[in-house]
Amino acid sequence: MSNLGWGEILIIAVVFVMLFGAKKLPDTARAVGRSLRIFKSEAAKLRDDAPDDPPAAVLSLEEQARRLEEQAARLRSGVQQDKL
Template identity: 80%
Template sequence: MSQLGWGEILIIAVVFVLLFGAKKLPDTARSFGRSLRIFKAETSKLRDDDDDLPAAQPSLEEQARRLEEQAARLRAGAQADKPAPPADRPAPPGN
């Protein structure tokens, strides 16, 4: 790409003045600068979010094993919480 010379810069400046007017040109430049700053901040946040990705998910087999372990612990806790049947009455069948 070729570099812009003084003549090309002058033509671009004249076109901007004609398009936006001399009074609104500073406000337009400020708005453009703010928009560019916000855009850069948001794109940097997107790049930072990519770095914060969680580690690989455990396999389905690993997840199933963990669930089975939790279920076994819950069953053991539920059995420990059940009151023992009175000594004079036998336990009901099926329990």
């Protein structure tokens, strides 16, 4: 906001008053403030939920393929047991 001078801020304020009206401007500003507060709290929750440390080792493609095959085999056996 360092690039805006008093003249630009005054023009922006006049445009807001013309768009929203003098009576609705405080309600609009309050609603924007609430929205920003909610956004900031949700963003903080996302940051808190993120794991702090990356996984210890990245699995190779072969290891990933082997684990996927094992999971597929377990799923197939579960489906076959459900059919019985």
